[in-house]
Amino acid sequence: MSARELLAEHRPSILVTTLATTFGVALVGATRVLDQTLRADPVAGDSATVGQMLGVVAVVVIGIALYVGAVVTANTFATIVAGRTSTIALMRLLGSSSRQQRRAVAGEGLVVGLVGAALGAVLGSVLVVVEVAVLVGRGTLPDLPYSVVSATTLAPAVVVVATTLAAAWVGSRKVLAVTPLQAIGTAQESPAHEAPRRVLRTVVSAALVVAGGALLAAGVVTGLADATGVVVAFLGGVVSFTGVVVGAHLVMPLALRGVGRLAGGGAVARLAAENAVRHPERSTRATVGIVIGVTLVSTLAVALGTLRAFIESMTAADPEYFAELDALFSTTLLVVTALVGFSALIAAVGLVNDVSLSVLQRRRELGLLRTLGATARQVRLMVLLEAAQMTVAAVLLGLLLGVVYGWAGAQSLLGSAAGELVVPQVPVGLVVALVVAAAALALVSSAVPARRATSVPPVVATAVA
């Protein structure tokens, strides 16, 4: 394989690692700048609390971005390995051990991680330096001798290298299953349900969801008497959502199947629905990042929306106070959406890549469909529906979880004050934004693959091997 082909295969992973590192380095840098500003401030300077809180938020948000990035990279590597099966089989036939083959793939992961981390570290640092210069120039920030780049700022880069290597290692597991025999003859696509059973993971996931759900309920009940219920509910939310993410291999295929049925029973819709769940593990990894992003943003939006409605009813006599609070809510939501949105962006890259690679690896089947009478339009529609199905399933699930969590948060906080159950407020803006984002993602992720799919000539189907 030439260096160019290798680069083409790894371009999405390099993009993901670069994005994650840029985000991490920039956020840590920005946090440091804010911290330095606060320290220089005569009022806030004495208290380290604000700085610490900023640090915690940064670590959590970066952690999410890195996790999503690692999942995407693992998926990309697993897909690449699937596409290389015949080459790996040939190497095995010629005497290479499966461990050697896997190490080679993991080595590519290390290189990808190093390149992405280096690019991201530079980009992220430049971003902060430029932004600080602009803000100081505008007078928004005081003119201090900021130190932007330090060992701490570069920590995300180091972590990205490690997580990328780990992701490549996880993603390359399938190399071990390739047999030398697969180099000979026409290997058939293995059945979709050969995914490992993952008993432990399922048990852990179920335990987390049940325990987290119980805590969530306890938080809501406690909240009716005392606002500290929100702490219990928050804990329940974190625990149960972790359970959902751990058990995504069960949850996502279910969601995908459900959404697949919505598309109807036509030939194209049916093919698309089957394709989206054909590799359950792959589809799960391609969508879980979007679920995480949408859940977090929706939770906050619904919680703030519900809180806002409650406060509006309480402060009817003082509209000025409410307007002030409203602005604060909007800003908070915007900042958090931007921060979490970055993870969603990384997840989106993963989805684009997944749809793209899965079309590349299905050339033969696409040729068969064209031969049997599927028009170019039908093939294009099929790819679009596949992408749409994954996007819609992820966004709907995220929104659903977000409404539950957001309501539980608001309820446990307000229950004692309201003395009754509050109605969850789902902001129209959130729904509109999600619909637009989902449509855009489905269109973007399927545009290139759909074109590629329709360019497959029908005669590809008749080719031997």
Place this chain on the structure above:
Amino acid sequence: MTHPTAARPAQPARDSSAPSAPAGGAAPVARLADVSKTYGRGDGRVEALRGVSLELRAGEFTAVMGPSGSGKSTLMHLAAGLDTATSGQVLLGDTDITHLDDTALTLLRRRRVGFVFQAFNLVPTLDVTGNVELPFRLDGRRPDADERAWIDRLVETLGLGQRLGHRPHQLSGGQQQRVAIVRALATRPDLVFADEPTGNLDSRTGRAVLAVLAAASREHGQSIAMVTHDPVAASYADRVVFLADGRVVHEVGRSTPAEVSAVMLELEAAA
């Protein structure tokens, strides 16, 4: 894997409800007139077909034989609307398909041509029923009562009744090939195009598949064109056309494998 018509000559019961084969073969179901096909340009230029004229007669089972690179696959691709000729004219029935656009060719394949390939005939995500009905579904409809009955008969005849809910990976190679045959015959196409349909099968299973194709032609007047390099496979056909270097060089009627082999060896020696 067993099949009632596994041994040759196969003599399944004659069916009265199906259209009977026209005696001797009358109107052409497909016609190629002075067709040429070139791939690439400059030094990489390959002339796959050089002015081929050939008529495939309705109701006939025609085998197209020739060594690798003789152009037999290209010939079939053109006749089946899978590829377009560089020059010359290709007719399917009364339709001149030479200059049809992609969509028109697609609809033509969907409604008027059936396909059986050497391997990878079936869509892996669809079960047997889904694969058989795919050409109908792509047309935005389901088989009507008449077509339903025809499919049921084919399924039963080919012993697939117990496999309708199975996915391709749950079927043996022979079973997959028979599903492909049911699908190819289901729409009662003008022409069934079989490209090395036994290439991936053991000889016993392969003979069963050939017997099914021969029976479809004999009993139901199905026109079939089969590309093969296997003299045994060609011996199931009513007519064998030989290709070499992109030209039709010889033609014989129904022949034994030995006779077909003799012609092939002669052609090899002349080359």
